[in-house]
Amino acid sequence: MGRLQRRAPITATERLRDQVAHALRAALISGELRPGEVYSAPGLAEDFGISATPVREAMLDLAREGLVEPVRNKGFRVTEVDxxxxxxxxxxxxxxxxxxxxxxxxxxxxxxxxxxxxxxxxxxxxxxxxxxxxxxxxxxxxxxxxxxxxxxxxxxxxxxxxxxxxxxxxxxxxxxxxxxxxxxxxxxxxxxxxxxxxxxxxxxxxxxxxxxxxxxxxxx
The missing domain is CATH 1.20.120.530 (GntR ligand-binding domain-like)
Structure with missing residues (x-):
């Protein structure tokens, strides 16, 4: 399971869920989060220095966009595009x-x-x-x-x-x-x-x- 590099702390200037979703999209673009890899909400939350709940909510937002898919009892897999x-x-x-x-x-x-x-x-x-x-x-x-x-x-x-x-x-x-x-x-x-x-x-x-x-x- 991959991990994000340590990032700047998430602030309270906007809704936490939206901030995390934006940061995760950025990680997808940069290649930090790779297609086919499975990432857990608690693991990503540790990288961000926050609780797992907003990370899980953000990942569900990305799932609705088709960028990731839930994997039972494991987390979320980055969608592969063929x-x-x-x-x-x-x-x-x-x-x-x-x-x-x-x-x-x-x-x-x-x-x-x-x-x-x-x-x-x-x-x-x-x-x-x-x-x-x-x-x-x-x-x-x-x-x-x-x-x-x-x-x-x-x-x-x-x-x-x-x-x-x-x-x-x-x-x-x-x-x-x-x-x-x-x-x-x-x-x-x-x-x-x-x-x-x-x-x-x-x-x-x-x-x-x-x-x-x-x-x-x-x-x-």
Whole structure:
């Protein structure tokens, strides 16, 4: 059973359960918590210097997101994502995000699209700084905020769930090979095409972006 490196104490500035869940997601991204490994709530609680209850609650939150699965009398196993899963997640995202990109390009207010520029720049900056947690958070905000301009909350929730289930795969390897930056820069390219009102080119860019991400996963 693996263990986390000793971390800074959890504070009382926000709900303890949420803090632990965020810290565990960070550990998943960094590779401290590895796919297939089983971790106990008491063991993780010892690493955090807190009781086991908020850790167990946080792990249940991650289980609902599909990131871990309960193992009876042992703890939680980090979910493994295989190639078939990744292909299916990517296919669904292509079916949703590509046509929605075209629709949003034709209907969104220019000011709403411009508001995404700082987020796109944040994605690139995080990639250059090797800030994987910052990269994921900014990337999530960009894609979900963009989809939100279509006004369909259920659609945004669906894509958000797909991202949670696949976002951890291969990210550290991409960063180490310097391949995260080109993917990050595609967000700025997409935004410029949408601001220019070129729906067809924007759809093509989104198709290329999602396909690019999937091909990079396959090389990890």
């Amino acid at each position: 190639e078939r899963d990744l292909d299916q997640y990517t296919e669904i995202r292509l079916l949703i995000e590509v046509p929605m990109t075209g629709r949003i390009t034709r209907t969104a207010a220019r000011a709403d699209l411009e508001a995404l520029r700082p987020v796109a720049e944040e994605i690139v900056r995080a990639a250059r700084d090797h800030d994987l947690i910052g990269y994921l958070e900014a990337d999530r905000r960009f894609h979900l905020t963009l989809l939100g301009l279509a006004g369909n909350e259920r659609l945004v929730e669906t894509v958000g769930d797909l991202r949670k289930r696949s976002r951890l795969y291969g990210l550290t390897g991409l960063d180490e090979r310097g391949e995260l930056i080109p993917s990050a820069e595609e967000h700025l390219e997409l935004l410029e095409l949408m601001l220019a009102g070129d729906a067809q080119a924007a759809e093509a860019c989104m198709t290329r972006h999602l396909g690019h991400v999937r091909s990079l996963w396959a090389r990890d």
